[in-house]
Amino acid sequence: MNDKAQAFHDIPDIPGLPLPLSGETRLHVIVGDPIAQAGSPRLFNQAFRRRGANAVLVPLHVTPEHLPQALAALRHFGNLDGIVVTVPHKISVMELIDEVQDSGRRIGAVNAIRRLPDGRLVGDNFDGKGCIRGLAQAGHGVRGKSVLIVGGGGAGRAVAHAMADEGPSRLRLFDIDPQRQAELVASLSRAQPGLAVEAGTADPEGFEVVVNCTPLGMRPSDPYPVDPARLSPSALVVDVILKPVVSPLLEAAAQRGCATQPGIRMLEGQVEAICDFFGVGTPA
């Protein structure tokens, strides 16, 4: 925490409250349509504050029609350092920026863009990195572990690629759509040629890490994404869904004695990873 943050340590750390703003405040935005529901301003301003950074993140409501013009202008805002990208712009921004880094390219979507001092825009995807970071924060690692990922949509692709990069002993993918499942397995094999990647069932038996990347569990009537009775009590069970905070799967897993990680940890891990990417202060 730097002197400036220290001087304001008596302000309660309310989520969404940045340090006091000035002409020197570095600017960050979240771009989406709609934007009113976005939780990022709350999370990022809290993180900026913890990092002692004279920085703020504000919501920016931009429709798809005006996205190219908006990005062209953001490029020339001299005090802008970062752009968080949300629905429905995560794919369409890719062709509007100068460089898409590895994770963004592999996942096919960008959710954060860094503005370099010369105006160049570099994007990447932090969904999967956020999951890994959340696990690391809790002392969990994936290296050398057997991993089952259920669901090969946006979140599944992101988490699968991030976990593949960590060097698990093997990685099994399940998706209800066989074509999507096959495509993701192929993409992972290309990215990590030495890794044992397989398409398989959602049976969690024998897996040390089990990750739900489907929306199952958000509605009370949803079935479990995997059968909790087949979870090993020593397994780590991870869920990406945010509501409810503790999903039915995590509840059942905890009852079996499993370690668990709820979606909020992935989100928090992502905020930290994006703060680092934007170069905002130093981690608290």
Place this chain on the structure above:
Amino acid sequence: MNDKAQAFHDIPDIPGLPLPLSGETRLHVIVGDPIAQAGSPRLFNQAFRRRGANAVLVPLHVTPEHLPQALAALRHFGNLDGIVVTVPHKISVMELIDEVQDSGRRIGAVNAIRRLPDGRLVGDNFDGKGCIRGLAQAGHGVRGKSVLIVGGGGAGRAVAHAMADEGPSRLRLFDIDPQRQAELVASLSRAQPGLAVEAGTADPEGFEVVVNCTPLGMRPSDPYPVDPARLSPSALVVDVILKPVVSPLLEAAAQRGCATQPGIRMLEGQVEAICDFFGVGTPA
């Protein structure tokens, strides 16, 4: 103060601290080049907070070269309500917006732009209105009074037009440049045909309101803009300069028993007037 502001009443009212930010926060920017020195984020966020508004003002560094592109984009930021304009853009923005209101047209400069829900941009100038508002806040009026304004630059034009609108008994203008003086008198006569406007000397004798709109007093070696010994003790003496907070003229005037208003009150009055123009909350 609304419920939301009330809920955060325990946060000290530090200048520059908005209410906690969310996806619903209404956005305002100050556009300038450079921008790091701007005091507006501090002043406006304090005012927004007092008004209990979920609103924020952030600095935006835009060079003249990129101003047209920036304004074209700002027009389509759906949650943006207002743009404060500072050096060097106050004149050049006029041709980039849809409508310039009366004060802006007369002064020939715009320092605040309101974004309407349909994306139209309407600008006006609040320098002079801020001065009037600051005076009103302290219980002073200009109506029916004899007024001397010294200095016919940007601030002088703004203050002269705002005071002319208040219905003084007479208005005298002095500027060291006879052409500038004559032009401002002509412009005031056009705007208020019934008003007694004259070009004259800087002698304050007999004037009930005396306003310094020159930079004289900022440097220790500056002469007084008007001779304090010629001030009536019942006169109200107004200065636009911000540093020092109490100018040598105001110090001398106060010693003669005059009421005084420093430049900071004009600035504060302007912030309030612009908040109203932007439609931010309700005055505290």
